Amino acid sequence: MKVFSRTRIWTGVITTFLFTLTSNVTEACERQCQLNVSHAFADKYQLLSSLHFSTLSTKIDQSLFHGVPTTAYSSTEAANAIQHLQEAVTKAQRAWDVSLFRTVFDTIFVDEPQFRGDCNEPHRVDQPALGVNWTMTDCHAMDYICGNPPSICHFLPMIKTRIERKLAEQLETKIGGSSKIVGGGVSENGGGSADEADVYANFLGPALSKVVMTHPKLEVYQATMHGNLNQILEVVRDQIVGETAYLAPGAGPVRNAKWIAEWDLEIKLLLLSFP
Numbered sequence: 001m002k003v004f005s006r007t008r009i010w011t012g013v014i015t016t017f018l019f020t021l022t023s024n025v026t027e028a029c030e031r032q033c034q035l036n037v038s039h040a041f042a043d044k045y046q047l048l049s050s051l052h053f054s055t056l057s058t059k060i061d062q063s064l065f066h067g068v069p070t071t072a073y074s075s076t077e078a079a080n081a082i083q084h085l086q087e088a089v090t091k092a093q094r095a096w097d098v099s100l101f102r103t104v105f106d107t108i109f110v111d112e113p114q115f116r117g118d119c120n121e122p123h124r125v126d127q128p129a130l131g132v133n134w135t136m137t138d139c140h141a142m143d144y145i146c147g148n149p150p151s152i153c154h155f156l157p158m159i160k161t162r163i164e165r166k167l168a169e170q171l172e173t174k175i176g177g178s179s180k181i182v183g184g185g186v187s188e189n190g191g192g193s194a195d196e197a198d199v200y201a202n203f204l205g206p207a208l209s210k211v212v213m214t215h216p217k218l219e220v221y222q223a224t225m226h227g228n229l230n231q232i233l234e235v236v237r238d239q240i241v242g243e244t245a246y247l248a249p250g251a252g253p254v255r256n257a258k259w260i261a262e263w264d265l266e267i268k269l270l271l272l273s274f275p
């Protein structure tokens, strides 16, 4: 009997402890908040990176057949080949969009410094009542890194830079085979070429092989077309590098020219709507 009642006391203590833990956790940016905020960021970056895939598509239209004599193909064959390669670009873009969400999520919620932990040491903001949003004042006041939405809101500029740097490196590597953005110099993976990059190896390369297979007359020009694609990928890669110059070490307080200022407010309000 004595043992039993002691067990009951412990159960009570544990319940109280769990209850305390739960009521602390409700303050944090929890699963739904994490997913929504990551989606909000990813949607914006998807818009920005779609510009590079558009360039890729346009350039394929303009110069896939550069240096191939017009006697080697009919206009229908050319149109089909271009369409097939542009479809490959669309597939590559879709794959990128999926990976983009994961990168954004990990950058905010998994990488260091992580937005988690106690937001009451020291106390800065009061937890709003149920159904009431956090405020911009909370966003301003929550000036250290911890788990609640106002903290993420406060550090939004820093988070954005972390995400931008990672995405720019990844996109450059997927398209160009290596990244010049890292440290502004030699890439992490020893300077791979566009041929080895994901977009060529997994999408454009196989599409070109298919085109040549279905139009045997083009076979002798496969190397030329391959060269053209390589050139196009390098142009797009340079475009990415040029646009992300503001991320280079020592670039100063330059901003992403394509990021629309209102998006910051949109994401902040979304964050603050998770009390």
Ligand SMILES: *[C@@H]1O[C@H](CO)[C@@H](O)[C@H](O)[C@H]1NC(C)=O
Binding pocket: 032, 036, 270, 273
């Ligand atoms: C969060 O995402 C869910 C599912 O995508 C959506 O239904 C909900 O409206 C979003 N909430 C906010 C505040 O954006």
Ligand SMILES: *[C@@H]1O[C@H](CO)[C@@H](O)[C@H](O)[C@H]1NC(C)=O
Binding pocket: 131, 132, 133, 269, 270, 272, 273
């Ligand atoms: C909380 O914020 C969201 C997003 O800005 C907004 O749609 C909603 O009306 C706000 N709720 C309250 C109670 O103010």
